[in-house]
Every structure is written in structure tokens, then in C-alpha cells.
Amino acid sequence: MTAGAGQVVGQADGEWRAWRQRLVAGVRLLRLELRRSAMVWMLPVTGALFWYNAFRESMAEPAMWNLRAMTMQHGVLLDFAPPVVGAAAWMGSRDGRRQLTDLIGTVPRPRWTAQLATWAAVTCWALVAYCCCVGVLYGLTARQASWGGPLWWPAVVGAAGIPALAAVGFAAGAWFPSRFTVPIVTVGAFFALGFSSQPRAPQWRVSPTVSGAPSIGPDAGIGTFYHYLPDLSIAQVICVVGVAVAALGALGLLDRASGSWLRPIASSMTAVGLAAVVLAAGLAGTARLDPHGMLVIPALHDAANDRPIGYTPICAHAVIPICLNPAYAAYLPECKRALAPVLAEVAGLPGLPVRMSQGAPVYFGPLNSGFAPSGAGVVIADGSSDGSRQTTLVLPDQLPGEPSGADITVNQFIGQIRLPVAADLIKIMVGVAPGAVRVGAVPGAGRISAASGGGSPAQRAVAAALAIDAGATGAPRANTAVGLAADRFAALPAAVRHAWLATHLTALRAGRITLAQLP
Amino acid sequence: MTARTIITVPADARPDAGSALRLVRLHLESRRVTAALVTVVACALTLRIALRWSWDTYGALQLPLILESGCAAAIGITTGSPFGEPERATGKWLPLLRLGSAITMTATAVIAFAVATLGADLAGGIADVVRNVVGLVGIALLCAALLGGGLAWTGPVVYMIVGAYGLYTDWHPPAITSPWIWPARPPLDLGAALCAATVFAAGIAAVTWRGARESA
Numbered sequence: 001m002t003a004g005a006g007q008v009v010g011q012a013d014g015e016w017r018a019w020r021q022r023l024v025a026g027v028r029l030l031r032l033e034l035r036r037s038a039m040v041w042m043l044p045v046t047g048a049l050f051w052y053n054a055f056r057e058s059m060a061e062p063a064m065w066n067l068r069a070m071t072m073q074h075g076v077l078l079d080f081a082p083p084v085v086g087a088a089a090w091m092g093s094r095d096g097r098r099q100l101t102d103l104i105g106t107v108p109r110p111r112w113t114a115q116l117a118t119w120a121a122v123t124c125w126a127l128v129a130y131c132c133c134v135g136v137l138y139g140l141t142a143r144q145a146s147w148g149g150p151l152w153w154p155a156v157v158g159a160a161g162i163p164a165l166a167a168v169g170f171a172a173g174a175w176f177p178s179r180f181t182v183p184i185v186t187v188g189a190f191f192a193l194g195f196s197s198q199p200r201a202p203q204w205r206v207s208p209t210v211s212g213a214p215s216i217g218p219d220a221g222i223g224t225f226y227h228y229l230p231d232l233s234i235a236q237v238i239c240v241v242g243v244a245v246a247a248l249g250a251l252g253l254l255d256r257a258s259g260s261w262l263r264p265i266a267s268s269m270t271a272v273g274l275a276a277v278v279l280a281a282g283l284a285g286t287a288r289l290d291p292h293g294m295l296v297i298p299a300l301h302d303a304a305n306d307r308p309i310g311y312t313p314i315c316a317h318a319v320i321p322i323c324l325n326p327a328y329a330a331y332l333p334e335c336k337r338a339l340a341p342v343l344a345e346v347a348g349l350p351g352l353p354v355r356m357s358q359g360a361p362v363y364f365g366p367l368n369s370g371f372a373p374s375g376a377g378v379v380i381a382d383g384s385s386d387g388s389r390q391t392t393l394v395l396p397d398q399l400p401g402e403p404s405g406a407d408i409t410v411n412q413f414i415g416q417i418r419l420p421v422a423a424d425l426i427k428i429m430v431g432v433a434p435g436a437v438r439v440g441a442v443p444g445a446g447r448i449s450a451a452s453g454g455g456s457p458a459q460r461a462v463a464a465a466l467a468i469d470a471g472a473t474g475a476p477r478a479n480t481a482v483g484l485a486a487d488r489f490a491a492l493p494a495a496v497r498h499a500w501l502a503t504h505l506t507a508l509r510a511g512r513i514t515l516a517q518l519p
Numbered sequence: 520m521t522a523r524t525i526i527t528v529p530a531d532a533r534p535d536a537g538s539a540l541r542l543v544r545l546h547l548e549s550r551r552v553t554a555a556l557v558t559v560v561a562c563a564l565t566l567r568i569a570l571r572w573s574w575d576t577y578g579a580l581q582l583p584l585i586l587e588s589g590c591a592a593a594i595g596i597t598t599g600s601p602f603g604e605p606e607r608a609t610g611k612w613l614p615l616l617r618l619g620s621a622i623t624m625t626a627t628a629v630i631a632f633a634v635a636t637l638g639a640d641l642a643g644g645i646a647d648v649v650r651n652v653v654g655l656v657g658i659a660l661l662c663a664a665l666l667g668g669g670l671a672w673t674g675p676v677v678y679m680i681v682g683a684y685g686l687y688t689d690w691h692p693p694a695i696t697s698p699w700i701w702p703a704r705p706p707l708d709l710g711a712a713l714c715a716a717t718v719f720a721a722g723i724a725a726v727t728w729r730g731a732r733e734s735a
Binding site: 045049078 | 551554575578582585588669673680681
């Protein structure tokens with residue numbers, strides 16, 4: 001009995017020693033490959049390309065986590081692809097280029113094991129470079145951003161893409177060990193990544209360079225008011241892991257000298273990897289745009305992520321407090337400047353909202369084109385339904401300093417805020433919105449315009465006059481009775497107009513004032 | 520010495536036409552020009568096929584640049600010699616052969632792209648192709664002279680990203696306007712054309728005079 005137990009212990013000890021020796025040998029092999037990896041020489045190139053492209057582009061965005069992380073995800077793999085794929089293909093074709101394949105094929109350890117160590121070394125160096133690059137970008141953003149924390153999913157997608165790039169390059173180099181293989185597979189990988197980020201069939205959203213709905217891209221309103229949805233990122237990670245597994249499996253198929261046990265494993269890996277890619281593409285094809293600007297994949301969606309993010313607003317004290325999400329703290333002075341003339345018109349009048357808060361933009365429209373965020377307008381939820389008489393302000397989707405397309409100036413930004421807010425405030429106060437202020441109106445917002453015949457003529461005239469005086473619109477057509485009355489009312493001294501409104505606003509709102517009764 | 524006679528070749532002797540053709544053929548074969556030509560034709564065909572799909576503005580402009588970079592990398596690789604020092608010591612016509620093969624390959628790439636894009640809507644047109652191919656080949660040749668034929672691809676591939684981002688900044692300011700990033704400039708921009716031509720001339724001169732570095 002004792003001897004038997006001793007035998008069992010001895011056998012287990014022997015197995016452990018064998019495993020330990022294999023582990024030590026594997027670590028030694030990896031260390032050797034780490035020292036000799038071509039990726040080491042590519043590290044400065046990788047850093048320079050990241051700085052030139054993804055870093056500069058991301059840092060040019062306002063200091064908001066969502067904008068910078070999503071911009072980074074779009075560019076980072078395009079920067080890493082050529083050096084990583086090139087180095088991996090170079091290392092993969094090393095034995096073939098130097099005519100060492102037969103010599104190395106005679107060693108007892110499977111060739112696949114040694115090749116995996118070489119691939120792992122390239123991947124390790126590339127991941128070190130990736131972590132450093134993304135770390136610098138996130139570190140600087142952490143110092144500059146006024147609120148929020150890092151978005152990890154875009155970084156995870158990029159990190160998962162690195163082993164896949166290395167595996168594709170390595171497998172191509174090992175299969176076709178020619179010096180032409182390296183540039184062909186490098187340019188091919190860049191071409192494929194660039195091609196996949198073009199607006200195409202919905203399944204192409206699985207490309208790791210796509211950081212959101214293709215027609216929206218990085219937008220300030222995404223992930224600020226509601227949680228950043230990881231649905232698409234999960235599908236992308238499944239896809240790139242599948243690519244890596246398939247490529248490494250294909251590498252194993254190359255090793256014909258290692259016995260019959262290797263080929264089934266390698267074939268299974270290739271099949272599983274390809275199945276994962278197909279699955280991920282299929283999942284991405286089911287994505288739909290949610291009202292918060294992100295892509296929902298029903299099979300991967302967690303309803304807990306639909307909750308709004310809690311935050312303590314940051315407020316500027318004007319006639320009424322103007323409060324924004326703290327992520328937009330840098331834009332509070334512009335908001336105050338934009339709203340001061342409007343609020344001066346309605347200060348002290350009955351029915352004035354007690355506070356103006358920022359609301360989340362609503363995104364709608366098809367996924368690939370024609371999207372229109374509600375950011376250009378103002379959504380009035382209900383001026384008084386909850387008893388707080390809170391007006392909701394939605395900032396324009398283009399922010400000053402954001403280098404995407406429109407390149408909006410501060411004055412344009414102020415104008416875009418003032419126009420819809422004036423319309424909404426005047427509607428709350430007078431009962432009708434000035435007809436001219438309909439730019440960027442959101443379907444379903446329930447505005448009533450003078451042009452549509454809503455409200456009494458006196459209400460429309462006062463609304464137009466207030467809008468003119470607040471600098472929110474030009475003068476209405478003076479050849480109509482309403483236009484003449486609006487001109488006359490707008491020409492009054494501000495104090496007189498304000499006093500008249502304080503006295504007659506309730507009657508005006510009820511439709512009991514005629515045009516002739518306007519001063 | 521077992522040879523009965525020693526034939527002395529005059530220093531200014533010129534090969535006859537048959538020998539010259541054979542020399543050119545052997546030189547091109549030793550540089551794997553066939554594989555490079557296949558790569559060039561494959562890139563041109565890929566461009567032709569890709570132009571049938573729809574691309575956004577960035578994609579339409581960046582697509583030719585990517586494939587031109589592939590061609591340039593292949594041309595740079597053909598500068599690598601498998602013979603090394605013996606060829607250098609005895610190859611009297613070697614500089615001329617290098618010069619001729621580099622220029623011929625560049626011209627072939629331009630013609631391949633021109634033929635492949637006939638009747639297609641190519642952003643930038645053929646002027647853009649000529650400038651980009653010439654400049655990228657110049658970079659590849661310089662890389663070959665500095666790093667070796669096997670690593671000549673590094674320059675065009677890195678420059679591909681530089682150029683692609685330069686094109687991107689045309690819509691996303693601040694724009695990169697240096698003529699040294701010629702893919703981002705208009706097709707007929709003189710400064711960009713001069714920069715590309717300068718790089719090509721430098722690359723041709725380096726490869727003609729020194730050949731590709733032999734360590735790689």
C-alpha cells in the first residue's frame with residue numbers, strides 16, 4: 001500500500017517535472033525569439049506611424065473619451081498593420097528564405113511549436129508597442145478630459161487585432177517563403193483593412209477599423225449620456241480571434257513531419273476560426289441603430305447597458321441656470337453667450353423655465369447613409385409636465401475644434417444653439433414658436449409654427465418680434481399684418497416690451513389679444 | 520595551368536547583340552523579374568477589379584496609392600543580387616543593367632496601371648499614377664541601397680501610410696500640404712512632381728552606382 005502510494009506520487013512528480021521542463025524550454029525558446037524578432041526593429045516605425053496618423057487625429061478631437069477612443073480605433077490597426085504583418089511575414093519566411101526548412105524539420109519538437117514561439121514573439125513586441133501607444137493617448141486624454149473614464153472596448157478590439165495581423169502575416173510567410181511574399185501580404189492586409197472600412201454590406205461592420213455606425217462615426221453624443229454599447233466590439237473581437245486561430249491552424253497544416261496527431265488539431269483550428277469569422281460577420285449584419293447612436297446586436301445585447309449614465313451637471317448661472325453634462329464643460333461659456341440674449345427677453349415673465357439642462361441627442365435614420373442626429377435642434381420634452389419646468393437643450397453634433405468635416409467656428413456653434421433654444425423658449429412663453437426658426441427641427445418635437453397657422457395672429461407677431469430681438473432670426477415679411485405688428489413690437493424699447501408682456505402674457509397665451517391691441 | 524591558351528579580352532570590348540541579350544536575360548532572371556512582373560500585373564488587375572466597386576472619397580483616392588506601393592515594393596526587391604561580391608568584381612555592365620532594369624520596370628508598372636484603368640473612373644488620373652509610381656519606386660530603390668533588396672519593401676509600405684493619411688487630411692484639417700507627401704497633392708502639382716522625380720533620381724543613382732546592399 002505504501003509502496004503503491006509512493007509509486008503514484010513518484011509518477012505524478014515525474015509528470016510534473018516533464019511538464020516543468022517543457023515549460024522552461026518553451027519560455028527559453030520564446031525568450032530567444034523575442035531577442036531575434038524582426039518586430040523589435042519595427043517598433044520605432046510603428047510608434048512613428050501611430051503618432052503620425054491615429055495619435056494626431058485622435059488628439060485633434062476635443063478632449064472627450066468617446067471621440068478620442070473611437071477615432072483611435074479607426075486608425076490604430078491601419079497604422080500597426082504594415083509593420084506587424086511585414087515583420088511577421090519576414091519571420092515566418094525566415095527558414096524558407098534561408099533554405100533551413102529541411103534542417104529544422106529533423107528536430108524532435110514539432111515545427112509548429114517553434115513557429116508558434118516565433119509568432120508569439122512578434123505578437124508580444126507588437127502588443128507592447130500597442131499598449132505604449134494607446135497608453136500615451138489615454139494618459140493624455142485622462143489629463144485633459146473634464147469628465148468620464150476610458151472607453152476600453154475600442155482599445156480591446158485593437159489589442160485583439162494585433163495577434164490576428166501577426167498570425168496572417170506569419171502564416172503567409174511560412175506558406176510562401178519568398179521575398180515577394182512580405183510586401184504582397186503587407187499591402188494586402190492594409191488593402192483589406194481599408195476596404196473593409198468602406199460603406200458596404202452590413203456584415204462588413206465586423207471590421208476592427210469600424211468604431212460605430214458607419215454614417216455617424218465618432219460623435220460627441222455617443223457614450224456620453226448612455227453607456228457605450230460593446231455589442232459591435234464583441235463581434236469584432238470574435239472575428240479577429242477567429243482570423244488568428246484560422247491562420248495559426250493553417251500554419252499547423254504546413255507541418256507535415258510531426259505525425260498524424262497534428263493535422264486534425266490544425267484542421268480543427270482552421271475550421272473553428274473560419275466559423276468564428278462567419279459567425280461574427282453574421283452577428284454584425286443584424287446590428288441596428290439605437291436612439292443613442294450606437295449599434296445594437298440583439299444576440300449580444302445586454303439590456304443593462306441601456307440605462308443612462310448618471311452625472312452631476314455643471315451649471316452656469318444666467319437668468320436661469322444653464323446646466324451641461326460635465327463632459328461638455330469646455331463649452332459652457334459658449335452656451336451662456338448663446339443663450340444670454342434669449343433669456344434676457346423672457347427674464348421675469350410668468351412661465352419661465354427654472355432651469356435649462358442638456359439632453360441626449362437622438363439618432364435616427366438608416367445605418368449607412370442619410371443619418372440625421374437631433375443635435376442640431378432642441379428637444380422640449382415638456383416644459384412643465386414634471387413640475388420642474390425644465391427645458392432640455394441639445395448641443396449641436398459638431399463641436400468647435402472638432403476636425404471632422406464641417407470645421408465649425410465658435411460663432412456658428414453659438415448660432416446653432418441660439419436658434420432652436422430661442423424658438424423653444426418663445427414657444428413656452430408665448431404659446432407658438434416663431435415660424436422662421438424651424439431649422440433643424442426634430443420630427444415629433446411638436447413645434448407649432450406661425451407659417452402653419454398655429455396660434456393667434458398676435459401670438460405669432462410677438463413670437464416673431466422676440467425672436468428678432470434675441471438675434472435668433474431676421475425680420476418677417478413686412479407686407480403682412482403679422483409682419484407689420486411684429487416689426488412694431490420689436491421696435492419698442494426693451495423695458496416697455498417687457499412690461500407689456502409681464503402684464504398681458506397670460507391673455508396673449510390664451511389667444512385673447514388681437515393684433516390691434518399690440519403696442 | 521591546364522588551359523592551352525589564355526584569351527585576353529580587351530578592356531573596351533563590346534558584346535555582340537546575342538551576348539548582350541543573353542546578359543540582359545540572365546541579369547533579369549537572377550533578379551526574379553518575372554515574379555516582380557507578375558506582382559505588378561496582379562496589382563494593376565486588382566485596381567481594375569476594385570474600381571468596379573463603390574468607394575467613398577477617401578477610398579477612391581487611397582486605393583490606387585496602396586496598389587502602386589505594392590508595385591514599387593516589388594520593383595525594389597528586384598534590385599537584390601544573389602551573387603554578391605563576385606558579380607560586383609566582374610560585372611562590367613552591371614551599373615547599366617541595374618539602370619536599365621529599374622527604369623524598364625518602372626515604365627512597365629506605369630503602363631500596366633494605365634492599361635488596367637482604361638475606361639475606368641480613376642481618381643487623380645494617369646498623371647497621379649505616374650507621379651506616385653515614380654516617387655514610390657525611388658523610395659524603394661533608396662531603401663534597397665540602404666537596407667538591401669530583401670528589405671526594399673519597407674520604404675514604400677511606410678510611405679503608403681504617410682500618403683494615405685495625407686490624402687485623408689484633405690478633408691480633415693489640418694491638411695498636410697508638404698510636396699514631399701506628393702500623393703496628397705493634386706495630380707498636376709509641380710512641387711510634388713519635382714519631389715517625386717528627385718527621389719526617383721536619387722534612388723536610380725544609388726542603385727546604379729552601388730546596387731542593393733548585400734546584407735539582407
